Amino acid sequence: MKLWLTTxxxxxxxxxxxPAQASKPELNNDLAYKLVESLxxxxxxxxxxxxxxxxxxxxxxxxxxxxxxxxVWTEPFTMQYWERGNASLRxxxxxxxxxxxxxxxxxxxxxxxxxxxxxxxxxxLQQLQQANPAEVKDxxxxxxxxxxxxxxxxxxxQVVGARAQGAVEAAKLGAKxxxxxxxxTSNNRFAHTGIMRYSEDxxxxxxxxxxxxxxxxxxxxxxIHPETNLSLHxxxxxxxxxxxxxxxxxxxxxxxxxxxxxxxxHIDSWDEGTxxxxxxxxxxxxxxxxxxxxxxxxxxxxxxxxxxxxxxGLIGARAYAAHHAAELKNHxxxxxSDFGAGRIWRFDTGFGEQALAFAAELQQDLKHLGIEAGSxxxxxxxxxxxxxxxxxxVASLQQDGTDYFDFHHTPNDTLDKIDPAALxxxxxxxxxxxxxxANSNVDLRK
Amino acid sequence: MKLWLTTxxxxxxxxxxxPAQASKPELNNDLAYKLVESLxxxxxxxxxxxxxxxxxxxxxxxxxxxxxxxxVWTEPFTMQYWERGNASLRxxxxxxxxxxxxxxxxxxxxxxxxxxxxxxxxxxLQQLQQANPAEVKDxxxxxxxxxxxxxxxxxxxQVVGARAQGAVEAAKLGAKxxxxxxxxTSNNRFAHTGIMRYSEDxxxxxxxxxxxxxxxxxxxxxxIHPETNLSLHxxxxxxxxxxxxxxxxxxxxxxxxxxxxxxxxHIDSWDEGTxxxxxxxxxxxxxxxxxxxxxxxxxxxxxxxxxxxxxxGLIGARAYAAHHAAELKNHxxxxxSDFGAGRIWRFDTGFGEQALAFAAELQQDLKHLGIEAGSxxxxxxxxxxxxxxxxxxVASLQQDGTDYFDFHHTPNDTLDKIDPAALxxxxxxxxxxxxxxANSNVDLRK
Ligand SMILES: [Zn+2]
Ligand SMILES: [Zn+2]
Ligand SMILES: [Zn+2]
Ligand SMILES: [Zn+2]
Numbered sequence: 001m002k003l004w005l006t007t008x009x010x011x012x013x014x015x016x017x018x019p020a021q022a023s024k025p026e027l028n029n030d031l032a033y034k035l036v037e038s039l040x041x042x043x044x045x046x047x048x049x050x051x052x053x054x055x056x057x058x059x060x061x062x063x064x065x066x067x068x069x070x071x072v073w074t075e076p077f078t079m080q081y082w083e084r085g086n087a088s089l090r091x092x093x094x095x096x097x098x099x100x101x102x103x104x105x106x107x108x109x110x111x112x113x114x115x116x117x118x119x120x121x122x123x124x125l126q127q128l129q130q131a132n133p134a135e136v137k138d139x140x141x142x143x144x145x146x147x148x149x150x151x152x153x154x155x156x157x158q159v160v161g162a163r164a165q166g167a168v169e170a171a172k173l174g175a176k177x178x179x180x181x182x183x184x185t186s187n188n189r190f191a192h193t194g195i196m197r198y199s200e201d202x203x204x205x206x207x208x209x210x211x212x213x214x215x216x217x218x219x220x221x222x223x224i225h226p227e228t229n230l231s232l233h234x235x236x237x238x239x240x241x242x243x244x245x246x247x248x249x250x251x252x253x254x255x256x257x258x259x260x261x262x263x264x265x266h267i268d269s270w271d272e273g274t275x276x277x278x279x280x281x282x283x284x285x286x287x288x289x290x291x292x293x294x295x296x297x298x299x300x301x302x303x304x305x306x307x308x309x310x311x312x313g314l315i316g317a318r319a320y321a322a323h324h325a326a327e328l329k330n331h332x333x334x335x336x337s338d339f340g341a342g343r344i345w346r347f348d349t350g351f352g353e354q355a356l357a358f359a360a361e362l363q364q365d366l367k368h369l370g371i372e373a374g375s376x377x378x379x380x381x382x383x384x385x386x387x388x389x390x391x392x393x394v395a396s397l398q399q400d401g402t403d404y405f406d407f408h409h410t411p412n413d414t415l416d417k418i419d420p421a422a423l424x425x426x427x428x429x430x431x432x433x434x435x436x437x438a439n440s441n442v443d444l445r446k
Numbered sequence: 447m448k449l450w451l452t453t454x455x456x457x458x459x460x461x462x463x464x465p466a467q468a469s470k471p472e473l474n475n476d477l478a479y480k481l482v483e484s485l486x487x488x489x490x491x492x493x494x495x496x497x498x499x500x501x502x503x504x505x506x507x508x509x510x511x512x513x514x515x516x517x518v519w520t521e522p523f524t525m526q527y528w529e530r531g532n533a534s535l536r537x538x539x540x541x542x543x544x545x546x547x548x549x550x551x552x553x554x555x556x557x558x559x560x561x562x563x564x565x566x567x568x569x570x571l572q573q574l575q576q577a578n579p580a581e582v583k584d585x586x587x588x589x590x591x592x593x594x595x596x597x598x599x600x601x602x603x604q605v606v607g608a609r610a611q612g613a614v615e616a617a618k619l620g621a622k623x624x625x626x627x628x629x630x631t632s633n634n635r636f637a638h639t640g641i642m643r644y645s646e647d648x649x650x651x652x653x654x655x656x657x658x659x660x661x662x663x664x665x666x667x668x669x670i671h672p673e674t675n676l677s678l679h680x681x682x683x684x685x686x687x688x689x690x691x692x693x694x695x696x697x698x699x700x701x702x703x704x705x706x707x708x709x710x711x712h713i714d715s716w717d718e719g720t721x722x723x724x725x726x727x728x729x730x731x732x733x734x735x736x737x738x739x740x741x742x743x744x745x746x747x748x749x750x751x752x753x754x755x756x757x758x759g760l761i762g763a764r765a766y767a768a769h770h771a772a773e774l775k776n777h778x779x780x781x782x783s784d785f786g787a788g789r790i791w792r793f794d795t796g797f798g799e800q801a802l803a804f805a806a807e808l809q810q811d812l813k814h815l816g817i818e819a820g821s822x823x824x825x826x827x828x829x830x831x832x833x834x835x836x837x838x839x840v841a842s843l844q845q846d847g848t849d850y851f852d853f854h855h856t857p858n859d860t861l862d863k864i865d866p867a868a869l870x871x872x873x874x875x876x877x878x879x880x881x882x883x884a885n886s887n888v889d890l891r892k
Pocket of ligand 3: 712724756
């Protein structure tokens with residue numbers, strides 16, 4: 001066992017759920033940071049289904065054991081594997097130059113000789129949907145929609161449709177390919193990847209994102225020379241079905257071991273960054289939370305679930321929900337960390353009416369960390385939303401996501417983007433929330 | 447002729463060299479911005495010697511003519527052409543993952559099968575020079591030196607030696623290749639290119655830079671596992687001698703046409719960004735300055751020189767100095783803009799002693815733009831320093847370079863990084879300086 005793991009846990013004096021004693025020595029523990037550091041340095045990018053994904057799963061199993069969890073296991077699920085190949089996008093004469101692009105996850109490649117065609121630009125998905133097919137036929141569609149910043153990432157949902165559905169909508173109108181402005185908020189010259197979808201009855205056309213500066217560049221070119229042609233080459237591999245795994249570990253409850261408090265994150269990441277913010281930080285936080293609570297002997301079982309293939313569309317979460325269908329009634333709570341590593345600013349619940357007094361106590365306990373009381377409409381996080389749909393009570397420790405989409409799903413999602421102090425504030429909040437729920441007998445469903 | 451060019455020049459009321467009338471309408475002219483926009487959008491990256499370089503030269507000739515310059519011509523020079531090929535750098539087991547790299551300009555490629563070897567890390571070039579050859583032999587050298595930020599970019603000169611000389615020093619000790627931490631100040635995951643050198647009597651080994659986050663990543667790996675192996679593949683083309691051009695244009699002096707006031711920038715750029723900051727901004731500024739001064743009928747000739755192949759080592763500047771050797775005595779002044787597009791904060795001269803009273807007047811004229819009086823030790827700029835060495839009086843309108851090395855020589859050097867307001871402040875300063883010198887009869891050599 002690595003020395004830093006033992007030392008860290010042994011040396012930590014944890015004053016959890018005791019905000020009245022805030023004048024006592026503060027939790028000063030960088031276990032969450034050490035874990036995300038280890039995952040990103042020693043494994044790095046871990047695209048679901050890849051060899052690196054398998055190494056990440058092995059890493060997690062080993063770390064859970066080293067951290068003294070009572071049970072550690074993996075659960076297999078099958079998934080469609082997709083792997084990025086080389087890609088290039090060139091503006092043809094008169095403005096010959098390369099644009100920075102990235103394939104969207106799941107996209108087919110181009111024919112070997114590529115696709116060379118005129119571009120037609122739209123402001124958003126809705127405008128494309130209303131286009132005259134004659135304008136679009138045989139062209140490369142370009143959706144040039146800007147993502148605005150805010151603390152909640154509220155605008156992501158409005159813009160990401162172009163990424164997810166754009167290829168289907170463009171292909172319906174006869175387009176040969178689609179490129180979108182990156183669904184990102186920085187003007188760094190990185191393109192932003194993420195999953196896209198096809199539809200059974202619509203031709204599968206290649207889909208890619210170009211960086212924000214390239215989108216600005218291309219729109220300026222089109223203003224001068226509307227007949228600009230692009231040449232797109234993209235090779236991706238879609239080898240079919242492979243097996244990946246959810247990784248699960250428990251601290252067994254001392255009094256009510258069959259009551260499960262689930263805290264989760266996702267173990268997979270996109271392939272171009274090292275998945276530090278998405279979702280290495282979450283992995284570090286939930287692993288550290290449960291490990292640090294072990295010495296408290298929590299009454300309920302704390303189950304950490306590191307979901308596989310979140311990025312491909314909650315594939316591991318759906319497998320978990322199916323596999324544990326009979327047991328979901330024993331899931332008294334679930335929550336996920338998957339919005340980077342910014343400070344937690346708000347606490348939302350998704351509890352039953354009678355449990356709102358308990359929610360208010362939790363809000364009070366979190367207040368000294370600068371965390372506002374939120375609503376009772378929490379999703380619990382992307383993977384956990386699948387459990388919420390099955391009636392599991394959830395909560396969301398909302399992170400400040402103002403800068404999240406500067407880095408998310410780009411090569412720039414690396415360890416140096418994590419502020420250790422902010423991560424520690426996260427860990428304190430996770431410890432308070434998890435400890436209180438794991439030592440309570442309140443039924444959050446009611 | 448493009449409408450925006452004519453309109454912009456005709457509509458501009460310029461009150462130059464009249465700071466006493468600062469209450470009059472301000473110069474509000476975005477010709478410099480429009481020019482760098484046109485160059486970066488319509489030509490883009492323009493690596494010296496490439497087809498794009500030739501397009502940039504043609505662009506400049508055409509724009510000079512459209513702007514009404516009295517004379518426009520090009521001067522050929524020969525240069526060694528170097529072209530980037532595909533490159534990849536992978537960490538081998540147990541931490542298998544790709545690192546982001548870029549070939550240094552001029553570097554040879556690797557053998558087809560790449561170079562796989564253990565890494566040996568040094569803090570800086572000096573430490574490498576003092577190393578025991580047994581430590582270095584057959585390894586890949588990694589120089590992990592950090593570049594600090596400041597307004598003058600003062601630290602660049604201290605760090606860039608690893609890039610320029612590292613391959614020679616590593617090869618002397620038997621290394622197979624060298625990688626350096628990017629000579630850049632941002633933690634964006636871009637690697638920073640730039641020219642490197644070989645020495646006649648030392649084996650030519652491949653040289654590349656990795657991004658700052660990758661350098662941090664690699665040093666963390668080495669701390670855990672000092673025997674980490676890297677696998678480097680790099681293909682570059684070094685096809686030999688080609689011809690490139692300096693582009694020159696003049697506004698003929700109305701009273702002393704044989705006295706040349708030279709203002710310059712460099713037309714070439716590295717290949718991964720669009721060369722907006724380095725040196726599209728400079729190109730826009732000096733072209734706009736001379737064009738806007740034409741209506742004033744300056745007494746001396748204003749000669750704009752867009753130097754070719756600055757990046758390869760002032761190749762165009764040396765050709766210019768050689769070709770114009772007999773005429774250099776008529777160069778009464780020279781200055782270059784080549785440090786991005788930040789606000790000018792200081793004015794330095796390189797004049798004769800008797801001309802310092804005139805320098806003081808200039809400092810006074812620039813003061814209302816927030817520009818401090820500087821020293822009399824200006825270089826004049828990288829290309830112009832070649833002319834200074836031949837006795838030509840120079841000055842430097844020093845730009846705020848605090849963020850310059852966040853973008854410089856990376857894919858991130860794009861138009862959106864230019865602040866139009868800062869560029870306009872630059873243009874005002876260039877107009878004041880150039881106008882005053884072009885309408886003076888002071889001998890700046892004395
Ligand atoms: Zn995520
Ligand atoms: Zn994600
Ligand atoms: Zn330059
Ligand atoms: Zn440069």
